[in-house]
Amino acid sequence: MREPLLSISEVREFLDNVFPQMRGLMEVEAVGSMSARVRMKIGEAELRPGGTVSGPSMFALADCAFYIATLAMIGRESLTVTTNCSINFMRKPGPVDLIGEARIMKLGRSLSVGEVTVFSEGMEEPVAHATLTYSVPPKKG
Amino acid sequence: MREPLLSISEVREFLDNVFPQMRGLMEVEAVGSMSARVRMKIGEAELRPGGTVSGPSMFALADCAFYIATLAMIGRESLTVTTNCSINFMRKPGPVDLIGEARIMKLGRSLSVGEVTVFSEGMEEPVAHATLTYSVPPKKG
Amino acid sequence: MREPLLSISEVREFLDNVFPQMRGLMEVEAVGSMSARVRMKIGEAELRPGGTVSGPSMFALADCAFYIATLAMIGRESLTVTTNCSINFMRKPGPVDLIGEARIMKLGRSLSVGEVTVFSEGMEEPVAHATLTYSVPPKKG
Amino acid sequence: MREPLLSISEVREFLDNVFPQMRGLMEVEAVGSMSARVRMKIGEAELRPGGTVSGPSMFALADCAFYIATLAMIGRESLTVTTNCSINFMRKPGPVDLIGEARIMKLGRSLSVGEVTVFSEGMEEPVAHATLTYSVPPKKG
Numbered sequence: 001m002r003e004p005l006l007s008i009s010e011v012r013e014f015l016d017n018v019f020p021q022m023r024g025l026m027e028v029e030a031v032g033s034m035s036a037r038v039r040m041k042i043g044e045a046e047l048r049p050g051g052t053v054s055g056p057s058m059f060a061l062a063d064c065a066f067y068i069a070t071l072a073m074i075g076r077e078s079l080t081v082t083t084n085c086s087i088n089f090m091r092k093p094g095p096v097d098l099i100g101e102a103r104i105m106k107l108g109r110s111l112s113v114g115e116v117t118v119f120s121e122g123m124e125e126p127v128a129h130a131t132l133t134y135s136v137p138p139k140k141g
Numbered sequence: 142m143r144e145p146l147l148s149i150s151e152v153r154e155f156l157d158n159v160f161p162q163m164r165g166l167m168e169v170e171a172v173g174s175m176s177a178r179v180r181m182k183i184g185e186a187e188l189r190p191g192g193t194v195s196g197p198s199m200f201a202l203a204d205c206a207f208y209i210a211t212l213a214m215i216g217r218e219s220l221t222v223t224t225n226c227s228i229n230f231m232r233k234p235g236p237v238d239l240i241g242e243a244r245i246m247k248l249g250r251s252l253s254v255g256e257v258t259v260f261s262e263g264m265e266e267p268v269a270h271a272t273l274t275y276s277v278p279p280k281k282g
Numbered sequence: 283m284r285e286p287l288l289s290i291s292e293v294r295e296f297l298d299n300v301f302p303q304m305r306g307l308m309e310v311e312a313v314g315s316m317s318a319r320v321r322m323k324i325g326e327a328e329l330r331p332g333g334t335v336s337g338p339s340m341f342a343l344a345d346c347a348f349y350i351a352t353l354a355m356i357g358r359e360s361l362t363v364t365t366n367c368s369i370n371f372m373r374k375p376g377p378v379d380l381i382g383e384a385r386i387m388k389l390g391r392s393l394s395v396g397e398v399t400v401f402s403e404g405m406e407e408p409v410a411h412a413t414l415t416y417s418v419p420p421k422k423g
Numbered sequence: 424m425r426e427p428l429l430s431i432s433e434v435r436e437f438l439d440n441v442f443p444q445m446r447g448l449m450e451v452e453a454v455g456s457m458s459a460r461v462r463m464k465i466g467e468a469e470l471r472p473g474g475t476v477s478g479p480s481m482f483a484l485a486d487c488a489f490y491i492a493t494l495a496m497i498g499r500e501s502l503t504v505t506t507n508c509s510i511n512f513m514r515k516p517g518p519v520d521l522i523g524e525a526r527i528m529k530l531g532r533s534l535s536v537g538e539v540t541v542f543s544e545g546m547e548e549p550v551a552h553a554t555l556t557y558s559v560p561p562k563k564g
Contacts, residue, residue, distance in 0.1 A: 126387060
């Protein structure tokens with residue numbers, strides 16, 4: 001089992017420096033072997049008519065959670081970029097926080113491939129599911 | 142050739158009523174047969190380190206542009222929902238407006254399927270490409 | 283927990299009648315609540331240079347396994363059709379049987395959405411992963 | 424405009440050597456700048472009940488057509504592999520040949536990204552649409 005290179009506090013510190021705009025929006029709840037759990041704090045800006053969370057917000061969480069799972073495994077690399085995401089929206093979330101459970105299925109030399117299941121706090125069934133591919137920068141040296 | 146049910150000004154008025162949060166962010170530039178063009182105004186909130194536009198912003202534009210193309214064809218239906226989106230990120234956008242060109246490939250009784258090509262203003266090659274499926278509410282009566 | 287409407291022997295009998303061309307190629311190994319496991323027998327026709335299994339074969343198994351998981355839940359409906367599939371190819375399979383583990387994430391009135399993880403017999407890590415959407419025919423009466 | 428490195432006859436000869444199993448099944452009809460057109464000959468093996476062509480056959484054509492468009496641009500590289508495909512099935516094909524129109528949207532150092540529109544001969548509207556990513560082997564030397 002491959003262990004993450006970064007601890008949860010190292011991940012939080014790195015994000016805080018590199019993506020200060022995520023402060024207060026995305027909270028890293030757990031980091032593990034090839035996995036991460038991230039909470040998205042839902043406020044007025046993320047809501048749609050009818051008291052549900054917008055699709056782009058669910059996408060943003062999936063993208064962020066998978067980035068964090070990959071970051072924890074490969075170390076401080078702010079250069080990884082999403083190359084592909086396929087997302088299915090399955091149920092309407094409530095006007096509450098979203099939780100993204102990310103799992104890496106393949107961590108290769110140039111690509112990280114995996115999935116994120118998105119939950120609306122308090123609902124048992126997932127509201128969305130995404131598969132993502134991140135391009136990983138080649139190692140220097 | 143199927144003509145849109147709504148004119149561009151009817152689309153703009155409908156969006157302004159139903160999605161007031163899009164005001165100043167998304168501008169409908171054109172509506173045609175099975176197609177639409179939407180501009181996303183890029184400000185500080187959409188930027189990432191290095192002066193590029195975030196992936197979730199490109200997703201938000203693709204989602205919005207395809208919604209508008211579908212809305213114009215089927216009429217005022219705020220209930221359509223995205224069921225699936227697959228997006229490829231191909232180039233880094235500059236810190237300028239994004240333009241989404243949406244095209245419906247199939248408009249069926251229950252699904253609208255199509256693609257959106259996303260451009261960064263002033264670049265010839267697209268920065269992202271998405272295929273989307275929207276669920277269309279059944280006609281009453 | 284929703285139970286399947288059809289037993290494994292009912293599923294096998296139905297497939298044998300409706301898709302006789304799958305005989306000897308696809309074997310239903312298990313059917314459960316919102317899930318199924320299907321084995322694809324690999325012969326010369328499915329191999330590519332280098333002794334690996336072709337991408338279209340992995341796609342065919344994913345499509346078949348998800349169809350069977352859905353069929354078992356909704357009953358004999360040969361009319362369900364795939365509307366979307368996003369598949370990631372992650373590792374080279376060996377020249378041996380493939381196994382597809384299908385799981386339904388949402389079974390709605392008109393759509394069945396889920397995922398299939400594809401394994402090459404004897405390898406621990408998956409060789410491919412697909413998310414699929416099937417359109418389910420409306421109930422008569 | 425980038426020109427293909429291989430002519431149509433060079434592409435045909437290469438395929439014939441490397442993928443002899445495609446003989447009589449896939450016919451390269453055109454090769455151009457970042458594009459290709461491939462015909463799939465439909466016989467009994469590709470048909471489903473009701474006289475339509477199976478989903479896996481449409482996938483196989485999309486995969487093959489995009490491979491050929493990429494091959495023509497980068498030269499004889501049998502090592503390129505599909506990493507991702509998202510395909511939407513939109514209409515039922517007739518029991519006739521399929522035609523795949525491939526277009527590369529980005530040809531980078533390590534990835535080729537593009538789309539294939541699949542037509543059923545004699546129908547104006549496409550029956551399927553796929554976006555694909557191919558991993559391209561690094562240049563030697």
